[in-house]
Amino acid sequence: MRKSTLTWLGLAAGLFAIGRADASAFIPGNLVVYEANQGGSALSSTGGTPIVLVEVAAGIAGQTQATAPQVIALPTSGTGTLLTSGTSTSTGLLKLTNGGAQLAFTGHTANAGAANINTITARAVGIVDASGNYSIATTYTGGSGNQTRVAVTNDGATYYIGDQGGIYSNAGTASQSTGINPRAIQIYNGQTYAQQTSGTANVPIISSLTPALPSSSAVTSAGLTGITNLNNSNDFVAFATGSNGANIDSIYTTTTTGLTKWALVTGAWVNEGAATIAGGLYGITGKSNGSGGFDFFATSGTGGNAGQSVVSFSDTAAFNAAPALTATTSLFTAPANTALKGIDFAPVPEPASLGLAAIGMLALGRRRRA
Secondary structure, three states, X not given: OEEOOOXXXXXXXXXXXXXXXXXXXXXXXXXXXXXXXXXXXXXXXXXXXXXXXXXEOOXXXXXXXXXXXXXXXXXXXXXXXXXXXXXXXXXXXXXXXXXXXXXEXXXXXXXXXXXOHHHOOEEEEEEEEOOOOEEEEEEEEOXXXXXXXEEEEOOOOOEEEEEOOEXXXXXXXXXXXXXXXXXXXXXXXXXXXXXXXXXXXXXXXXXXXXXXXXXXXXXXXXXXXXXXXXXXXXXXXXXXXXXXXXXXOEEEEEEOOEEEEEEEEOOEEEEEEEEEOOOOEEEEEEEEOOOOOEEEEEEEOOXXXXXXXXXXXXXXXXXXXXXXXXXXXXXXXXXXXXXEEEEEEOOOOOHHHHHHHHHHHXXXXXXXXX
C-alpha cells in the first residue's frame, strides 16, 4: 500500500503546485474516487469538508481505506486549500480529462467555519496528474449559496466548470447563460456535453455545448432530442458503439434508484429502460468489454450518505436493447462519516512524459552496461 502526505513545493506557471515527497504514480487501469471527510467527524451540511482522493484497484473486491493502493488528502488550510460540502448530493464529481492526463474536480478555497460552505464564492479547479501530483489549475468566483460541481478541459489550460449558477469558463469569468443547471460535464470526441436533472416534460437531461470545447466565449446549449423527463439523475457516461459511426450513441445516467440507458436510434435518443440497484448510484465511469456490452464502476448511494461503496457491474445487453445488468461487486467500502462522490479511471502520462521516461530508462541501461 502507498500512502501519501501533501507538502508545499512552490508556485509555478500560475498554479498552486502541491507535491508530495513520497508521490506515487497511479497504476494504469485503476480507479480514483472522490471522498468527502475521510472518516473524520460526522459530515457537515454547512461547514467545509476535507477532500480525499483514493486509488482503488479495479479488479479486487473488499478494499478499505487501509488497503487501498493510495490515499491523497488535499490541503484543508493554507496554499492549495480545497474543501467541499460533505452532505450535498450534487457535488464532488471527478472527471478524467485533458486526453486522460489529468483528473479534474472542484471545491472551495476557504473554510466557511460555522457558515454554509456554499457562501464561499472563491472556488477552484483542482487537478491530479498520473504521478499523483495535485495542483490548483484555475480559480473562479461563484454565486453565494450555489454549489460547485465539476470541471473538464481538453488542453489543460481552458476549463468548463459546472456550478449551480451555470457554466463558467476559466478564472474569474461570470456565469454563462446556458439555460441549464449543470451537474456532470464530459468531453467526447471533441464535443462537450452537460447533464442536469429535471422531471419537467420534454426538458433535456443531456445537452451539447457550444463552443464544442472549453472556451472563454459565451456558452449555449442544445438538448439531445429524446433524453428527457428524469428528475433523479446524478452523473452520466457515454460510448460510441459503432452503430452510428464515430458518434456517441449509448448513454447511461446514474439515478437515485440505479441506472437508466439511452440509445441513439435513427437520429433520436430512445430510453431503453432503467435498472434498479439497491441504494442508487452517484458517480460513474466505464469501458467497453469487447463483447458488445460495457463494464461499469460507480459509487453507490446518492453522494451525500456515509458508508458508501465503489461497485462494479456490467451491462451484457447490446446496443439498442434494455439493460441487462450483472450483480454488483463491492470493490471498496468507505470508512464511517465519509461520503463517496465522483469516480473515474486513473490518469495516464502524457505522450511527452512517456518519451522522456523511455529516454531516461535507455540512458540508465547504457550506464549500467558501461
